[in-house]
Amino acid sequence: MSRPLVGTRHLVRHALRRDRIILPLWIVLLSVMPASTAGAYEQLYPTEAERAGLTAAMGNNPSISLLYGPAFDLSTAGGFLAWRLIGFMAVMIGLMAIFTVTRHTRAEEDTGRGELLGSTVVGRFAMLTAGVIVAGGASVLIGVLQSLFLLGTGVAVPGAWAFGLSTAGAGLVFTAIAAAAVQLAEYSRTANGMASAVLGITFLLRGVGDSSEATWLSWLSPIGWTQQIRAFAGERWWVLGLALGAALVVGAAGYALLPRRDFDAGLIRSRPGPATAAPGLRSPFALAWRLHRGSLIGWSVAFAVSGVLMGSIASGITDIIGDSAQAREIFARMGGSEGMIQAFLAAMTGMFGVIAAIYGVQATLRMRGEEVGYRAEPLLATRVSRLGWTGSHLVFAFLGTALVTVLGGVGVGLAHGLRVDDVPGAVGDVLTGTLAQLPAVWLIVGIAVALFGIWPKYSVAAWGVLAVAVLISMFGPVVQLPQLLMDVSPFTHIPKLPGGEFTATPLVWLTALAVIALGAGLTAFRRRDVG
Template sequence: MTTHPLLSTRHLVRLALRRDRIVMPVWILLLGVIPAAVAGSYGELYKTEAERRSLTTGMAANPSLNLLYGPPFDLSDAGGFTVWRYGTIIPFFLAMACVFTVTRHTRQEEDTGRQELLSSAVLGRFAALTAAVVTAALTAFGTGLLTVVALTGAGVPLSGAVAFGAAISLTGLVFTGVAAITAQLAEYSRTANGLAMAVLGVAFLLRAIGDAAKDVSWLSWLSPIGWSTQVRPFAGERWWVLGLLLGTAVATGAVAYALSTRRDVGLGLLPARPGPATAAPGLRSPLALAWRLHRGSFVGWTIAFAVMGALFGSLAAGIGDVVGESQATAEIFERMGGAEQIVDAFLGTLGQIFAIIASMYGVQAALRMRSEETAVRVEPLLATRVGRLRWTAGHLLFALLGSAVMMAVAGVLAGLLHGLRISDVAHQVPAVLGATMAQLPAVWLVLAVTVLLFGLLPKYTTVAWAVAGVFVTLSLFGPVLQLSQPVLNLSPFTHIPKLPAAEFTATPLLWLTGLAVVVFGAGLAGFRRRDIG
């Protein structure tokens, strides 16, 4: 009797949606609503025709801004301005969400052995992969649909909103296919995520270089993220570019399905290197094991922070071009940075951005403990003389100190590049570094919440990503959305003085650190008392 290759797919989709019932709505809501909020505030930011006419010309002449945001096709209306500001950022984060979703429901299921148990029942060959792709596609199209509805509600033309929403959704679908391929190639979920994120990073870099350097603008056409901007919503839509995204999504998906027939469950097409028969002398402690598990992601994230620090540091001196002639926009930047001078306000926000991204690394590193636990690799260790707190200490060392190292690298390079541009390296390096490292207590509090969930509610550790997402929204977009101060205060990053312009006060740093210690303690105490698994 031949089993249909898609048999029981519907049941796996329901299971995936149940598992993602918190994370998926958060991704869709955050990514879908932000563009409309910016479009709604465009009229308040740029009130006169003179202010609006100066935007497109001024932005197009700044290659640094094109590197970050993409080409400004038409900034004379709310829709075009919104697409320029978020036409590369929203697709990038949506692609991340789709990559994580596919890997979580394919390769991670195989890592933990759950997929083999499911496959022993009545389950089609392609059911698991199809369920993961459908779940990621629902995330992508849900985000695009909400974007269209919200933008239309903000008063922008329907055709441009549909083009923007379609470009966002199809970009997510392209990287859904990329993640499906890497899930077939790699034997472990970490490797599959790393390969897919590397493809996403290269795509963003190609787009950035092509948009910034006009003599190699063809590089943008090698990137799906570049295609999403070339759809040109609100600037004479190019509907045919959506065909490139759709065709690539279908092609990557077809490759993934073809590759899935060439491997067994639990294995990857790229064979893992066999380990030595005995452990090396340097791999005889929980800390050494933690280093072995975290070193790849730590090095990769550190390199990314170095590039990010250098890029944003080189942008700081030209931030006045973003403000243009709009006094309302200048006030928003001052509110974000807490200072009268726009550049100092931007540098203060820069340290906050580094801290928020570092907290994401910290959450990922802390959640590795839960991954090791569900993969039944912790119990054999704890059956020896290794205690629970000693085991967690190795992982938390990379979460806590690793995030600090990355922030330091980004702060030094941002200060160095900014200092070189304005010929003031001696002053700018310590100033920007101090602004960045002052955010560390807020980062540690986010990590403490993750440890608390791991210790007390291990089945809900993924909620840590939702918490981090809320903090990102409040900290980065709250001032633009003109949220009230009590709402902004829900984020720990709001309480840190925005150096170098704001006056340094140690009180918020001390109470945030103290709160983080208490939450850490509660999480570790819960882990000591609960059952493993």
């Protein structure tokens, strides 16, 4: 214990090597996103009258505040950008930090690699410190790059730095939360779930505080702090101290808890299971259900809640857009309809499709996690066939994505239908739009299966494929990318429903490509070595 941090430098290098694909994707995606949308404000609201109308509509709309946060100053491009994106950036950078810390600490203990490293000349706190350095360093780098890219768009210098430093502060807070969660939980999945649940709770606290008279609730949330810094609206730099202080306190708690637990164990121990397995746990699908059920339930709840939130603001979207012809044009490109409410609903169904693809890739790559964790090989040494094992997981990758998109669509339809007194019509229209996203989602999942089967060491590249599709789908219409680049994303070819014209041809082609990719991946997996 005289040198508790010995070996940290080597573990940091090892972590960076392991994350040489996924971490740069996080950094690039989150760094360029704010600057890539900075020019949209001038297109959406070119006149002072339109900007004044936007400010008036946002100041009295609690539903919008629940989703985006308080609108401090919408008269400038920077203020609009901070209002629309800074909370979303805080959530995304928080997820990045949580997953990174867990992957290089608790997950290493789960697989047994941590014990091997611990048997060498490695200090007790070295592994945790390496994970914190990588996640915290990535958070700071993202914040700095966001500021530099924003400065390149011509926005105010103080606001650009406030934007980037606020998101970096959120990343540091959730790095510390993850550092504490990995001491409490016994497994990496549980640690990710704990830390992600804290992130979700802080988002809800921020939302309730910003949309009600209980504004003090926003000050309990690290996500709320990013907005209370007021980037581009009279910056309050002292709020950064809250994030840094919370990161230090919670991080110190994580370090204090580490010596109090046994290696490969958590302070909160799971209950011992029965001596014999239940009769229902005698098939590959039953095991897959045990492995995927927590994630599926969490995603289902998130989609349903998000759907209700989106549906509740759909009828007021015309107040946000106002009389801006440019805003109507961009929404029409995103939604495929000249009616603003229909275009907004179509844009939301497209967003649900993109997010469902994230769950689909996650569920697919769980097979790779089981393989590298040496849990698949003993199972496949029994009478369980390779197709039976992969099929049990892919049920959740394909049908699970269908379930979450349906729940999101039903949530939007119900909330919107109640406001316009047409629940059956609204649910039917939105549900049709969400179901139309599935061929594109399944193509992304099929590509992930193909990578798993053909190039298993590069399975993580599926996140890169998804990242490209996300960037093109979310920001292509806003920055008016050429159609040739837009066509790279499978979501570009989906009919824009509700409101647009339904065409079955692209859905058939996307489904056929998904089947081809799936077949190629399964065929290759049957022929290659496991491990």
